[in-house]
Amino acid sequence: MEKQRAGEATPPNFIRDIIIKDLKNNTHGGRVITRFPPEPNGYLHIGHAKSICLNFGLAAEFGGICNLRFDDTNPAKEESAYVDSIKTDVRWLGFDWEDRLYYASNYFDRLYAFAEELIRSGKAYVDHLSPEEIRRHRGTLTRPGTNSPYRDRSVEENLDLFHRMRAGEFEEGACVLRAKIDMASPNIIMRDPPLYRIRKVRHHRTGDAWCIYPMYDFAHCLSDAIEGITHSVCTLEFENNRELYDWVLDNLDVPARPRQYEFARMNLSYTVLSKRKLVQLITEGHVKDWDDPRMPTLSGLRRRGYTPGSIRRFCRRIGVARRDSTIDVSLLENSIREELNRTAPRRMAVLHPLKVVITNYPENRSDSLTAINNPQDPNAGTREVPFSRELYIEQEDFMEDPPRKFFRLAPGREVRLRYAYFITCTDVIKDEASGEIIELRCTYDPKTRGGNAPDGRKVKATLHWVSAPHAATADVRLYDRLFKTPNPTGDAQVDFIANLNPDSLKTLSDCRLEPSLGTADAGQQFQFERLGYFCVDTRDALPGKPVFNRTVTLRDTWARIEKQMQQKKKPRKKS
Ligand code: ATP
Ligand code: MG
Numbered sequence: 001m002e003k004q005r006a007g008e009a010t011p012p013n014f015i016r017d018i019i020i021k022d023l024k025n026n027t028h029g030g031r032v033i034t035r036f037p038p039e040p041n042g043y044l045h046i047g048h049a050k051s052i053c054l055n056f057g058l059a060a061e062f063g064g065i066c067n068l069r070f071d072d073t074n075p076a077k078e079e080s081a082y083v084d085s086i087k088t089d090v091r092w093l094g095f096d097w098e099d100r101l102y103y104a105s106n107y108f109d110r111l112y113a114f115a116e117e118l119i120r121s122g123k124a125y126v127d128h129l130s131p132e133e134i135r136r137h138r139g140t141l142t143r144p145g146t147n148s149p150y151r152d153r154s155v156e157e158n159l160d161l162f163h164r165m166r167a168g169e170f171e172e173g174a175c176v177l178r179a180k181i182d183m184a185s186p187n188i189i190m191r192d193p194p195l196y197r198i199r200k201v202r203h204h205r206t207g208d209a210w211c212i213y214p215m216y217d218f219a220h221c222l223s224d225a226i227e228g229i230t231h232s233v234c235t236l237e238f239e240n241n242r243e244l245y246d247w248v249l250d251n252l253d254v255p256a257r258p259r260q261y262e263f264a265r266m267n268l269s270y271t272v273l274s275k276r277k278l279v280q281l282i283t284e285g286h287v288k289d290w291d292d293p294r295m296p297t298l299s300g301l302r303r304r305g306y307t308p309g310s311i312r313r314f315c316r317r318i319g320v321a322r323r324d325s326t327i328d329v330s331l332l333e334n335s336i337r338e339e340l341n342r343t344a345p346r347r348m349a350v351l352h353p354l355k356v357v358i359t360n361y362p363e364n365r366s367d368s369l370t371a372i373n374n375p376q377d378p379n380a381g382t383r384e385v386p387f388s389r390e391l392y393i394e395q396e397d398f399m400e401d402p403p404r405k406f407f408r409l410a411p412g413r414e415v416r417l418r419y420a421y422f423i424t425c426t427d428v429i430k431d432e433a434s435g436e437i438i439e440l441r442c443t444y445d446p447k448t449r450g451g452n453a454p455d456g457r458k459v460k461a462t463l464h465w466v467s468a469p470h471a472a473t474a475d476v477r478l479y480d481r482l483f484k485t486p487n488p489t490g491d492a493q494v495d496f497i498a499n500l501n502p503d504s505l506k507t508l509s510d511c512r513l514e515p516s517l518g519t520a521d522a523g524q525q526f527q528f529e530r531l532g533y534f535c536v537d538t539r540d541a542l543p544g545k546p547v548f549n550r551t552v553t554l555r556d557t558w559a560r561i562e563k564q565m566q567q568k569k570k571p572r573k574k575s
Contacts, residue, residue: 005094008312010057013320015233015261019062028230028256032064035102035229036090037071037220040082040204042275043290043297044089046311046332047266053315054263055233056095067227068097072105073219075203083204085290089298094308104214104223105205111214112166114222114252115177115195119158123251124195125151126161128175137183138191144184145191151180165198168211172198177212181247189240190247193217221245225254232258235265236324266318267326269486271296272496277489286500287482291539293549294482294504304479305525305535305551310336329481330557337552340525340533345373345380348418348464349513349528349548351476353392355439355468358423361389366467369450371419374527385514387420390468392512397463398440400428407460409440416462418529422448464529472518476534476548478506511548520546530554 010016019032034055038048059066068090072078090097104111118124127150129137139145153161162177164170177196185191195218200211221244224232232245238260245260272278273296281287281295291299301311314335318327348371367387374380393409402410409415414424427441447454451462484501517526525535532554537547 008057008316010054010061011316011319013263014322015054015231015263015320016058016061018261019058019231022230023062031228031230032059032062033067033228033230034059034064034233035067035069035224035227037069037104037223037234038086039071039074039077040079040086041074041077042082042278043085043299045273045275045278045296045298046268046271046301046314047273047296049093049298049311050266050315050318051233051235052090052093052095053312054320058231058233064230065100066095066097067100067102067229069102069104069223069227071216071220071223072103072203072205073214073216075199075201075213078204080204085299092302092308093298093311100227102223102227103205104219105203107219107223107226108206108210108214110226111219111222115162115214115218116159117252118179118195119162119177120155121251122155123180124177125153125158125180126165126175127151127178127192131173134176134194138188139183141188145188147183148178148192151192162196165196165212166210168200170198172200174198179218179244179247181244187240187243189217189244193244217241217244218248221248221258221260222252222254224258225249225256228256229258230256232260234260234262236262236322237265238262262322264321264324267324268296268332269326269329270481270483270488271329272483272488274489277496280497281482284497286497293477293479293537296482303538304549305340305533306336307339310339313339326487328561330561333552334556334559337533337554337556340527340551342376343374344525344527344533346371346375346529347514347517347526348385348466349476349511349517349526349531349534350392350394350464350466350471351478351508351511351528351531352395353510353512354395354398354437356391356393356423356465357439357441358389358391358444359426359441360443363389365389366470367420367449369419383516385419386467386470387417388467388469391417391465392468392471393417393440393463393465395437397461398425398437400437408463409461414459416448416451416459417465418462419451420449420465421445421451422453422459464531466512466514468512470515471512472515472546474511474513474517474546474548476508476511476550477537478508478550480504480506517548518544518546522546525551527554 036052036055056066127148129148137146176194178192178194181190183191194215196212199213239262242260290297291303293304314332368384369387370382371385398409399406409425411425414422416422421444423442423444425442429439431438482504483499485499488496488499520536522536522538522541527533533551534548537549541547
């Protein structure tokens with residue numbers, strides 16, 4: 001069983017309160033058994049992570065267990081590749097279902113027997129109305145439905161027809177098995193819902209064994225009962241289905257009596273989480289695949305540089321709500337930034353290189369300077385970085401004709417190179433044809449080694465740099481939010497594709513990095529000083545030629561929002 005991690009208890013929420021009460025009243029014999037029930041028709045995303053953390057987290061907290069169950073009742077859309085990716089992602093997030101890997105399709109025999117039991121007790125019938133006629137008989141929110149002419153067939157006739165459905169005697173859509181409940185129920189879901197439909201489609205696990213498949217509302221509650229689930233936690237869109245969940249379990253002889261509880265689905269700003277839309281992004285080529293680092297999938301986030309701990313912490317921070325809300329994506333970004341600030345080694349990398357020649361530094365010589373690996377972590381130690389006559393700095397750290405507030409390098413001005421020396425710009429070399437600045441000539445002050453002047457003189461800027469002959473070369477991918485609007489699907493008049501951010505990926509192909517970064521391992525994470533957090537791509541990097549993905553920038557918009565909220569809360573001083 002997944003052990004509760006130190007400091008990772010689920011903060012109070014209404015489902016947790018229900019479990020505490022149930023344990024006190026011994027409602028489920030003192031047991032807590034939850035499940036995470038993905039449909040294997042896509043990759044898991046950050047919304048699923050919330051459900052995983054909740055289900056596995058609650059079980060762990062109360063000494064219970066959590067099952068992984070594939071809800072594979074729809075043969076048309078499901079694939080075993082999705083099953084594998086889901087298992088990988090749940091494990092990566094840090095949760096363990098041990099030997100409790102289940103499939104709803106494992107229960108097809110038992111579900112079929114339960115359906116026969118309902119027919120025998122007169123609570124289900126085979127309906128020969130066409131799908132269109134069934135729709136017309138259903139009624140509306142204000143008008144009750146009407147009974148099907150097939151509703152009162154005898155038990156024997158229904159059993160025979162159901163067996164023949166299974167034997168493949170009818171075509172798809174020719175008939176369905178329906179629960180016999182109440183066509184006038186105010187809850188439309190209760191108006192004789194379908195329980196089994198004919199689908200002459202191969203299933204990725206059961207092959208051609210079945211040509212009838214149970215509906216979600218029939219399969220889910222019974223799978224829960226078969227597994228002895230105590231608390232069946234799902235999202236709010238199933239609130240109206242709870243009445244049917246209870247009806248099925250109350251009208252059959254089931255081995256356990258689970259209860260369904262709904263919480264609000266997580267929405268994230270600047271993000272879409274519907275699997276249908278994620279599939280569209282891939283098939284239309286807006287992103288490369290499910291694990292594109294711009295995707296909100298767990299595989300995309302992982303490749304982007306998110307850690308399991310940062311995602312679990314995010315899920316704890318957003319809590320569990322009863323009503324839908326949208327979470328600011330900057331809170332997710334903040335959770336990884338906070339972690340990497342503590343853990344990621346600092347390195348220097350120049351993304352847009354501008355050559356600098358130190359004219360008073362001897363040719364063919366180099367220096368080794370000591371740099372701090374992580375000022376947040378005293379145990380991270382130091383490293384040596386080479387310095388030489390030819391360096392690169394960032395193009396945007398130099399201006400020939402700087403405005404008043406630009407404090408970085410300019411002609412005649414002195415700045416500090418981090419961990420190295422003070423340098424002063426003496427000349428600007430331009431390309432004759434284009435007028436573009438291609439090189440700077442500078443002098444350095446050997447007495448400022450380590451970055452401080454013995455005479456106490458100050459400079460206004462510290463720049464990152466790399467030694468040109470020593471530097472590694474790499475591609476760096478600057479990822480940004482995939483959508484440019486906070487609610488990409490919010491406007492029914494505008495296709496969400498139109499809200500894609502055209503600048504969500506910029507690839508820089510001639511970046512110069514500290515030498516050690518040339519051999520960094522896939523997945524390794526760094527802070528590039530002054531630029532952001534980056535990791536080595538796990539898919540495209542070649543040995544000796546890494547590709548770096550930007551995880552997040554250093555700018556923390558969430559911290560700013562929090563500060564503003566705190567300032568608003570403070571009582572105003574009376575004037
Ligand atoms: P989609 O509607 O995009 O296809 P889904 O909800 O059908 O997604 P499932 O595979 O059925 O995907 O989801 C498995 C579990 O994850 C369900 O219990 C579901 O409620 C939960 N889940 C899915 N999306 C979210 C979300 N955005 N926030 C919280 N829980 C979610
Ligand atoms: Mg679903």
